[in-house]
Amino acid sequence: MPAVSMTVNGKAVSGDVEARTLLVQFLRENLRLTGTHVGCDTSQCGACVVHIDGIAAKSCTTLALQCEGAKVTTIEGLAEPNGPLHPMQEAFREHHALQCGFCTPGMIMAALDIVRRRGNDLDEHTIREQLDGNICRCTGYHNIVKAIAAGAKTMAKGGARQAAE
Amino acid sequence: MSATGIGAAVRRKEDLRFITGKGRYTDDVIRPGETRAVFVRSPHAHASIRSIEVSEAKKMPGVIDVLTGKDLATDKIGNLICGWMIHSKDGSPMKMAPHPALAADRVCHVGDAVAVVIAETQAQGRDAAEKVKVEYQLLTAVVDPAKARSAPQIHEVAPKNTIYEWSLGNAKAVDAAFASAKHVTHLDIVNNRLIANAIEPRVAVAEYDAGTDQLTLWNTTQNPHVSRLVIAAFVGMAPEHKLRVIAPDVGGGFGSKIFIYPEEVVCLWAARKVAQPVKWTADRSESFITDAHGRDHVTHAELALDASGKFLAMRVKTIANLGAYMSTFSSSVPTYLYATLLSGQYDIPHIYCEVDAVYTNTVPVDAYRGAGRPEATFVVERLVEVAARQLGIDPADLRRRNFIKTFPHQTPVIMAYDAGDYNASLKKALEIADVKGFSKRKRDAARNGKLRGLGYSTYIEACGIAPSQAVGSLGCGVGLWESAEVRVNPTGSVEVLTGTHAHGQGHETTFAQLVSERLGIPFENVSVVHGDTDKVQFGMGTYGSRSGAVGMSAVANALDKIEAKAKKVAAHMLEAAEGDIVFKDGKFTVAGTDKSAAWGDVALNAYIAHKFAGQELEPGLKETSFYDPTNFTFPAGCHICEVEIDRDTGKTEIVGWTAVDDFGTVINPMIVEGQVHGGIAQGIGQALLEVAVYDKDGQLVTGSLMDYSMPHAHDLPSFKVGLTETKAPSNPLGIKGCGEAGAIASPAAVINAITDAIGTEDLAMPATAQAVWSALTRAQPRQVA
Numbered sequence: 001m002p003a004v005s006m007t008v009n010g011k012a013v014s015g016d017v018e019a020r021t022l023l024v025q026f027l028r029e030n031l032r033l034t035g036t037h038v039g040c041d042t043s044q045c046g047a048c049v050v051h052i053d054g055i056a057a058k059s060c061t062t063l064a065l066q067c068e069g070a071k072v073t074t075i076e077g078l079a080e081p082n083g084p085l086h087p088m089q090e091a092f093r094e095h096h097a098l099q100c101g102f103c104t105p106g107m108i109m110a111a112l113d114i115v116r117r118r119g120n121d122l123d124e125h126t127i128r129e130q131l132d133g134n135i136c137r138c139t140g141y142h143n144i145v146k147a148i149a150a151g152a153k154t155m156a157k158g159g160a161r162q163a164a165e
Numbered sequence: 166m167s168a169t170g171i172g173a174a175v176r177r178k179e180d181l182r183f184i185t186g187k188g189r190y191t192d193d194v195i196r197p198g199e200t201r202a203v204f205v206r207s208p209h210a211h212a213s214i215r216s217i218e219v220s221e222a223k224k225m226p227g228v229i230d231v232l233t234g235k236d237l238a239t240d241k242i243g244n245l246i247c248g249w250m251i252h253s254k255d256g257s258p259m260k261m262a263p264h265p266a267l268a269a270d271r272v273c274h275v276g277d278a279v280a281v282v283i284a285e286t287q288a289q290g291r292d293a294a295e296k297v298k299v300e301y302q303l304l305t306a307v308v309d310p311a312k313a314r315s316a317p318q319i320h321e322v323a324p325k326n327t328i329y330e331w332s333l334g335n336a337k338a339v340d341a342a343f344a345s346a347k348h349v350t351h352l353d354i355v356n357n358r359l360i361a362n363a364i365e366p367r368v369a370v371a372e373y374d375a376g377t378d379q380l381t382l383w384n385t386t387q388n389p390h391v392s393r394l395v396i397a398a399f400v401g402m403a404p405e406h407k408l409r410v411i412a413p414d415v416g417g418g419f420g421s422k423i424f425i426y427p428e429e430v431v432c433l434w435a436a437r438k439v440a441q442p443v444k445w446t447a448d449r450s451e452s453f454i455t456d457a458h459g460r461d462h463v464t465h466a467e468l469a470l471d472a473s474g475k476f477l478a479m480r481v482k483t484i485a486n487l488g489a490y491m492s493t494f495s496s497s498v499p500t501y502l503y504a505t506l507l508s509g510q511y512d513i514p515h516i517y518c519e520v521d522a523v524y525t526n527t528v529p530v531d532a533y534r535g536a537g538r539p540e541a542t543f544v545v546e547r548l549v550e551v552a553a554r555q556l557g558i559d560p561a562d563l564r565r566r567n568f569i570k571t572f573p574h575q576t577p578v579i580m581a582y583d584a585g586d587y588n589a590s591l592k593k594a595l596e597i598a599d600v601k602g603f604s605k606r607k608r609d610a611a612r613n614g615k616l617r618g619l620g621y622s623t624y625i626e627a628c629g630i631a632p633s634q635a636v637g638s639l640g641c642g643v644g645l646w647e648s649a650e651v652r653v654n655p656t657g658s659v660e661v662l663t664g665t666h667a668h669g670q671g672h673e674t675t676f677a678q679l680v681s682e683r684l685g686i687p688f689e690n691v692s693v694v695h696g697d698t699d700k701v702q703f704g705m706g707t708y709g710s711r712s713g714a715v716g717m718s719a720v721a722n723a724l725d726k727i728e729a730k731a732k733k734v735a736a737h738m739l740e741a742a743e744g745d746i747v748f749k750d751g752k753f754t755v756a757g758t759d760k761s762a763a764w765g766d767v768a769l770n771a772y773i774a775h776k777f778a779g780q781e782l783e784p785g786l787k788e789t790s791f792y793d794p795t796n797f798t799f800p801a802g803c804h805i806c807e808v809e810i811d812r813d814t815g816k817t818e819i820v821g822w823t824a825v826d827d828f829g830t831v832i833n834p835m836i837v838e839g840q841v842h843g844g845i846a847q848g849i850g851q852a853l854l855e856v857a858v859y860d861k862d863g864q865l866v867t868g869s870l871m872d873y874s875m876p877h878a879h880d881l882p883s884f885k886v887g888l889t890e891t892k893a894p895s896n897p898l899g900i901k902g903c904g905e906a907g908a909i910a911s912p913a914a915v916i917n918a919i920t921d922a923i924g925t926e927d928l929a930m931p932a933t934a935q936a937v938w939s940a941l942t943r944a945q946p947r948q949v950a
Contacts, residue, residue: 018288020288028192029195032195034186034189034190034193035185035186035187035188037190037192037364037365037416038192038366038446038448039364039365039366039449040449040869041448041449041450041869042449042869042870042871044869044870044875045449045870047364074186075184075185076185076186076187078185079185085184085185089184089185092180092184093176093177093180093181093184094176096176096177096836096839098180098183099417099670099839099840099843100364100365100414100415100416100669101179101180101182101188101414101416101669102363102364102365103364103416104183105183108184124883128877128878128879128881129879131877131878131879132878132879134878135364135870135875135877136878137361137362137363137364137417137419137843137847137875138364138417138669138839138843139842139843139846140843140844140845140847140876140881140907141842141846141876141877141881142842142883142884143842144878145878145883
């Protein structure tokens with residue numbers, strides 16, 4: 001089996017994987033980072049969104065081998081262990097933007113990518129359009145939209161990192 | 166109200182683990198030595214199995230075993246069952262066909278499992294599954310419930326593919342009322358077939374401990390105890406005390422995770438056979454062809470009115486598609502969860518409903534958020550809206566004229582409504598939605614070439630499911646009480662064990678709020694335990710908006726017992742009579758004195774038992790309750806939808822949504838609003854986007870998220886949510902329940918709004934742009950009587 005090495009949440013990791021191993025399988029099964037979820041098999045739901053070299057990507061549609069040498073950030077890497085939460089994580093809790101929590105890691109990672117691309121002053125229409133790659137079945141998105149707008153604003157104020165990269 | 170008590174918008178305890186990626190869902194459970202199950206599924210909707218050849222698959226790398234339906238039968242693993250007996254009009258019992266976890270002789274829908282590969286990895290399992298050779302003899306399939314009775318018979322037990330022909334109400338009285346009616350409104354309705362699509366796919370992990378002869382199942386289930394009961398008592402997998410079912414964090418259910426499915430049965434069976442843990446994780450394609458679907462009714466409905474617009478009677482005839490097999494509670498959904506709600510919020514003297522349930526070669530159909538009540542509400546609220554238009558009466562006014570105004574109110578379809586104020590929610594919704602300003606907005610829209618419409622849905626539902634005696638008399642195989650155990654620790658912290666299960670509803674927060682309120686202790690000092698048959702004494706699980714009304718009532722009763730016992734302990738500590746002890750704000754005081762004991766001291770004294778004789782008062786502070794409700798609860802409200810339609814494309818934009826609901830007591834308004842939002846989104850999904858489409862051969866055309874249109878953020882508006890309150894008199898907390906309301910109310914509001922805008926009633930769900938555009942091109946000007 002081919003070997004692959006990458007940096008995940010700031011730590012150098014490597015492993016032997018089958019060529020067909022997906023990044024999400026490598027994260028969940030090899031590294032036991034189970035915060036990244038799989039909700040579909042056609043790249044629609046976005047539960048698997050992580051950042052690869054600072055850009056949001058669906059880890060269910062990315063081969064682990066494609067990430068050789070890459071810097072990958074998952075939901076587990078957003079806040080330092082025992083450190084404060086990332087403002088976007090806080091915003092999701094404050095605005096009740098999650099219910100079952102399954103889509104939440106992908107939503108937060110996608111939200112940060114919206115901020116990266118569209119800035120910190122996000123209107124409702126922009127957020128709704130930009131969330132096209134993520135599905136939530138619980139919340140009706142109402143509170144997710146509010147949380148992303150609020151989280152983006154806090155990030156601008158507080159000198160928070162755009163993401164953990 | 167305290168900062169963390171009843172009525173406070175407390176932020177959720179469970180969120181920290183979910184926003185940091187530390188939730189523990191079933192697929193996150195990794196057992197030492199675990200193997201993977203990969204199912205071989207029928208690509209045909211209807212076929213007999215001539216042969217299954219597994220020898221080549223068994224030789225594939227990493228394969229541990231390949232098992233078939235014959236092996237299952239040899240091991241005498243029992244069939245899955247439907248647990249609610251419905252009798253036909255002629256008194257005959259429903260025709261429940263055998264449903265083996267692996268089909269041995271015949272497959273009845275695309276996705277029916279015929280074999281399972283147990284392999285070291287999922288990839289190896291998939292490779293091997295492709296080497297299993299199944300020879301099928303194709304049979305003619307039927308997918309349309311309206312054609313099922315004339316189609317080739319699917320199950321030996323069910324001639325004409327008919328499961329039951331059921332009725333409720335007095336047909337003669339209804340006929341007489343129709344004969345005297347001034348006006349009759351008729352509607353043909355298809356309630357579109359839906360797929361729940363919880364974002365977490367179903368997962369089962371099974372492990373067998375040969376040393377203790379103990380089986381453990383981690384499972385994405387809404388009701389672990391019911392799952393254990395069925396798998397033990399009917400499937401015969403293991404005795405109940407030798408089977409543990411754990412439902413860890415579950416990523417959404419919406420009904421689809423109530424049921425006992427073949428995959429968990431097979432994983433348990435295989436884990437014992439191969440003596441290694443076995444995990445199955447559905448991929449989404451598999452979810453589409455194995456998770457129970459919802460709705461799928463074909464209905465003709467009629468409403469009779471007198472000259473003043475007073476409702477005289479309703480007559481409804483429905484064909485319900487239950488799919489290829491009878492799923493766990495499927496029989497109850499189009500009967501007692503449907504026809505019993507046909508009175509809506511209205512005083513309708515006579516109602517008669519016939520329901521014929523049929524088998525088809527499609528995935529089994531069972532409860533999906535609302536379960537029967539969205540279908541009933543759609544029938545009632547469409548009839549009322551159309552009748553208003555036909556009679557030239559304002560739809561809000563026609564509703565008002567017919568609202569039930571005094572309680573209790575016995576409907577002609579079993580239910581006895583105990584409390585409500587339907588005019589209050591309508592009035593508040595009219596204000597929030599600014600209905601007065603609608604005609605101006607409509608004119609403004611017209612100037613921009615847009616069609617604007619307004620639609621109401623004044624819905625009711627029966628929740629708090631359910632009084633055991635009542636459902637028992639209607640055929641339910643279980644009681645629908647709920648249990649709670651409150652454990653006070655010597656240091657005063659509290660663990661609440663509940664038989665309900667949370668998969669997004671936030672019970673860890675709301676149940677703790679109740680304890681904080683009642684015991685006057687910090688919210689942080691309470692933890693809530695659920696989802697494990699080894700920890701929780703028993704429970705009926707979460708569905709039917711029952712966790713608050715029934716589950717929390719059990720907690721409240723247990724807390725009453727805790728308080729009573731703690732007062733006894735305090736009386737000994739304070740050397741006072743028990744009757745003189747007052748408990749308030751977490752403190753026990755001797756009435757009229759300044760002598761008091763803090764909560765924590767009383768808890769400690771209950772355990773050290775130094776101040777009382779253990780023979781007179783048992784040490785410890787732990788109480789249980791099995792709470793059985795005395796009635797259903799009846800949440801109700803008014804939703805108003807405003808739409809704007811592009812005449813050229815038929816595309817509908819929802820430009821306003823108002824929901825005013827009466828849920829009785831609200832424990833946490835933030836969580837309740839979230840439940841309303843999510844329910845509305847699913848209802849809008851049904852009305853505008855979602856439908857499970859089968860081709861005539863039984864292939865699911867909408868078999869992936871590329872084909873089945875789930876609501877995205879840009880499909881939905883923000884919602885205006887308000888509350889009114891009448892307490893539920895049937896439970897100690899006055900809670901009615903809020904989980905399903907949005908999904909029940911909203912489809913009718915959307916379709917009423919669109920049909921208002923386009924001027925024709927000839928529109929089926931989902932009202933896609935194409936469907937609306939087609940309706941517009943067909944439309945004749947609406948006739949007003």
